[in-house]
Structure formats: C-alpha cells, structure tokens
Amino acid sequence: MAEGQTGPGGESLLFLTDDQLRKGIEAMFFAYRGFTADPDRILAEKGYGRAHHRAIHFINRAPGTTVNNLLSILGVTKQSLNRVLRTLIEDGLVESRVGSRDKRERHLYLTETGEALEAELSTAQRARMRGAFRQAGPEAVSGFRQVLEAMMDNDMRRHYARLMDNG
Amino acid sequence: MAEGQTGPGGESLLFLTDDQLRKGIEAMFFAYRGFTADPDRILAEKGYGRAHHRAIHFINRAPGTTVNNLLSILGVTKQSLNRVLRTLIEDGLVESRVGSRDKRERHLYLTETGEALEAELSTAQRARMRGAFRQAGPEAVSGFRQVLEAMMDNDMRRHYARLMDNG
DNA sequence: AGTTTATGTCAGCCTTGTTGACATTCCAAG
DNA sequence: CTTGGAATGTCAACAAGGCTGACATAAACT
Numbered sequence: 001m002a003e004g005q006t007g008p009g010g011e012s013l014l015f016l017t018d019d020q021l022r023k024g025i026e027a028m029f030f031a032y033r034g035f036t037a038d039p040d041r042i043l044a045e046k047g048y049g050r051a052h053h054r055a056i057h058f059i060n061r062a063p064g065t066t067v068n069n070l071l072s073i074l075g076v077t078k079q080s081l082n083r084v085l086r087t088l089i090e091d092g093l094v095e096s097r098v099g100s101r102d103k104r105e106r107h108l109y110l111t112e113t114g115e116a117l118e119a120e121l122s123t124a125q126r127a128r129m130r131g132a133f134r135q136a137g138p139e140a141v142s143g144f145r146q147v148l149e150a151m152m153d154n155d156m157r158r159h160y161a162r163l164m165d166n167g
Numbered sequence: 168m169a170e171g172q173t174g175p176g177g178e179s180l181l182f183l184t185d186d187q188l189r190k191g192i193e194a195m196f197f198a199y200r201g202f203t204a205d206p207d208r209i210l211a212e213k214g215y216g217r218a219h220h221r222a223i224h225f226i227n228r229a230p231g232t233t234v235n236n237l238l239s240i241l242g243v244t245k246q247s248l249n250r251v252l253r254t255l256i257e258d259g260l261v262e263s264r265v266g267s268r269d270k271r272e273r274h275l276y277l278t279e280t281g282e283a284l285e286a287e288l289s290t291a292q293r294a295r296m297r298g299a300f301r302q303a304g305p306e307a308v309s310g311f312r313q314v315l316e317a318m319m320d321n322d323m324r325r326h327y328a329r330l331m332d333n334g
Numbered sequence: 335a336g337t338t339t340a341t342g343t344c345a346g347c348c349t350t351g352t353t354g355a356c357a358t359t360c361c362a363a364g
Numbered sequence: 365c366t367t368g369g370a371a372t373g374t375c376a377a378c379a380a381g382g383c384t385g386a387c388a389t390a391a392a393c394t
Contacts, residue, residue: 015305021293024300024312025202026330029221030323031315032199033242035192049349054196067373075200080351082374104359104372126188132317133191136310138182143303143310145191148198150299156197163193216380235340247382249342271340271391 024147038124046117051076051084053121056110059094060118061163064107066099073159093117191314205291213284218243218251220288223277226261227285228330231274233266240326260284 014020039053058073059065067085071078085108088094093114099105110118133141152160181187206220225240226232234252238245252275255261260281266272277285300308319327 012305015300015308016297018293020308021296021300022289023331024296024308025289025292026327027312027315028199028202030327031318032195033323034319035195037320051350068371076350077352078373079353079375083350086374102360102372106373122189122192125192126185128318129188129191130183132314133183133188135317136313139306140310140313141182141187141191143307144314145194146303146307147299147311148194150302151198151295152201153204156200160193160197164190218381233340234342243381244383245341246343246384250381253342266340269340269391271389273341 034128035125038128039121042121042124048087051080052088055081055084055088056093056114056118056121059108060110060115060122062166063109066105066107068105070108072155075156088114201295202292205295206288209288209291215254218247219255222248222251222255223260223281223285223288226275227277227282227289229333230276231264233272233274235272237275239322242323255281 036050040050043049043053054074055070058070062069067078067081071081074081085094085096089096091113092111095109095111096106097109099107136144149157149160203217207217210216210220221241222237225237229236234245234248238248241248252261252263256263258280259278262276262278262281263273264276266274303311316324316327
C-alpha cells in the first residue's frame with residue numbers, strides 16, 4: 001500500500017511510501033545509538049547514566065531552574081529525577097538552593113565540577129554532531145531539524161522552542 | 168568558540184557553531200521521545216516494552232534471522248535479548264525453529280499474532296513519521312536521512328545499509 | 335578427539351522508570 | 365487568624381531491562 005503516489009497538485013509523494021517511512025524509522029533507531037554512544041562511555045567511567053546526563057544538560061542550559069520545570073522538560077516522574085539529583089548533589093556536581101520567593105522550590109545550579117563534566121559530555125556529543133553535519137552539508141542540516149521538530153509531541157515542541165529562544 | 172567561521176573555500180560554516188550543534192542535539196532528544204511515544208503506549212497496554220518492539224521489528228524485517236544476527240543488530244547481550252524472546256515465544260508471538268543446515272542456530276519468525284502486533288506498532292509509528300515527513304517536505308526528508316546516517320557508528324551503518332538493500 | 339561456535343539458562347547487580355505515602359510551604363476562603 | 369487545599373519536594377518499595385559471570389548443551393570444524 002501507499003506505493004509511489006502522486007498528490008492532487010502533481011507533487012511527488014515518493015518519500016511518503018511505507019518503504020520510505022520504514023527507512024526513516026530505522027535510520028532514527030540506529031542514529032540515536034550513535035548520538036548517545038560517546039556520552040554513555042564517559043558516563044559509564046564515572047558511574048553515571050543517561051539520566052544524569054539529561055539533568056546536567058538542562059541545568060546547564062537554564063541555571064537556577066526548578067525541579068518542577070526540569071520534570072516537565074525531561075518527562076519523567078519527580079521520584080525518578082529526585083534520585084538522580086540526589087546523587088549529583090551528594091557528589092558535588094549540582095547545588096540546590098531553596099527559593100527566596102517561594103521556599104518550596106529548589107533552584108538548581110551546576111558547581112564547577114558539574115560544569116567540567118557537562119563540558120566533557122557536550123564536547124564529545126558536539127563532535128559527533130559536527131561530523132555528521134559537516135558530512136551531510138547545511139541543506140541537509142536544515143531538513144534534519146525540520147523533520148525532527150515535526151516529529152515532536154506538542155509539549156516537547158514547546159520546550160524546544162523556548163530553549164531555542166534563550167540560546 | 169567556533170562562532171560563525173568561514174571555511175578556506177569560502178563556504179559558510181554557520182551551521183557548525185556550537186550553538187547550532189546544541190540545537191541539533193536538543194532536537195534529537197525531544198524528537199526521539201515523539202518517535203517512541205505511540206508504540207510505547209500500545210506496548211504498555213499489552214505488558215510489553217521497547218525491547219519487545221525492537222525484537223519484533225527486526226524479526227519482521229528479516230524473517231528467519233538467527234539469534235546471533237539479532238544480537239548484533241540490537242547491540243544488547245544475549246541474556247537481555249533472551250529474556251525478551253522467551254516471553255514473546257511463550258506468548259505465541261514468535262516462533263523459534265532449529266536450523267536445518269546448522270542445528271545450533273534458531274531461526275526466528277513472527278506468528279500470525281506476532282505479525283498483528285507488529286502491524287499495529289509499525290502503523291502507529293509510520294503515521295507519526297508520515298506526518299513529520301509531510302510537514303517537512305521531500306527535501307527536508309532527504310537531509311534528515313543524510314544527517315542520521317552520518318551520525319551512526321560504523322557497524323550500525325553496516326546493518327542499516329544491509330536492511331536498505333533488502334527493502 | 336578436542337576445540338570452537340551458537341545458543342540457552344541461572345544468579346545477581348545496576349540504572350531508571352513506576353506508584354504510594356508523607357513532609358513542607360504557600361495561599362486563599364472562611 | 366486559622367484551616368484546608370494545592371504545589372513542591374523526599375523517602376520507600378517495586379518492575380523492566382540493561383549488564384557480567386558461570387555454566388550446559390549441541391553441533392561444527394580441524
């Protein structure tokens with residue numbers, strides 16, 4: 001089904017065949033492994049996991065963010081995040097400051113040590129992304145980001161857009 | 168560092184700034200969540216997880232594949248895969264046939280029930296991919312796949328290429 | 335006959351997701 | 365002002381699905 005149609009306007013829809021879609025799906029699967037491979041190696045050495053990386057990344061992106069905001073970005077339960085945050089705080093990578101306006105809130109910051117790990121992780125991950133971008137070229141990069149953005153759920157796209165504004 | 172250089176040939180390297188790379192990284196993170204969201208919901212209803220989906224997908228792609236081949240594609244340990252395969256076989260979604268040439272090997276096939284679940288999962292996942300492809304357009308899709316392929320590790324790219332040939 | 339290869343299984347550990355129960359803090363309605 | 369609900373964060377316990385290591389079996393290769 002859905003093989004090589006042509007739309008009402010006459011534009012080629014070859015890229016929407018089930019076969020093309022399946023290629024996109026498998027590309028996404030294999031590429032995500034490459035995407036996480038380098039940070040995973042670094043994290044494993046230090047006894048951390050991907051969850052720690054995600055927390056560190058977004059704390060670095062928005063220093064002083066609250067636990068609740070982080071929860072919403074990461075899309076996990078607060079209990080799950082809390083476990084990760086606790087080890088990062090114990091290990092001195094993250095600092096948690098009680099909110100001045102609202103004392104229920106905890107504002108999160110990377111310490112110097114935390115920033116060092118963040119730099120190590122993001123340098124490795126950027127190197128991989130840079131290689132892929134360079135190899136594929138600027139046109140391809142633009143398409144890459146368009147498709148990814150269209151693949152997000154609405155709330156994720158909201159978070160994504162907000163981060164793009166800040167950065 | 169790496170802000171808006173121009174290469175020796177004069178071509179713009181704006182898309183290789185740390186900022187652009189970071190956007191690519193975050194897009195990849197949020198998009199992968201969308202990518203898995205629909206299958207995850209279906210799987211959760213039936214008491215399966217992503218690991219089962221991956222096994223089902225690649226058995227469907229290459230019926231009769233051996234356990235070892237699947238291990239290499241999925242990049243997990245045999246113990247991990249075995250646990251998943253065992254439940255799929257017990258539940259009658261996958262059939263394991265002893266090899267005729269080499270009786271050590273087990274060749275894996277989806278049963279009718281297995282094919283039904285595969286269809287349900289891949290239909291949902293294709294719908295998401297189709298929406299993203301349609302929204303972004305054929306040029307973007309081409310770029311998307313170029314960047315993803317360039318992001319893979321070599322052995323993943325090998326598996327990917329082999330699957331593309333078959334398909 | 336002995337070695338290697340492919341597979342399966344058991345036990346046990348870790349990360350990271352989940353839910354449930356609970357403490358603290360804030361705010362607003364009475 | 366007090367009290368009750370909402371928001372925020374912590375602790376405990378459990379499950380899925382990674383991992384390693386040890387071991388059994390059977391077939392193939394030398």
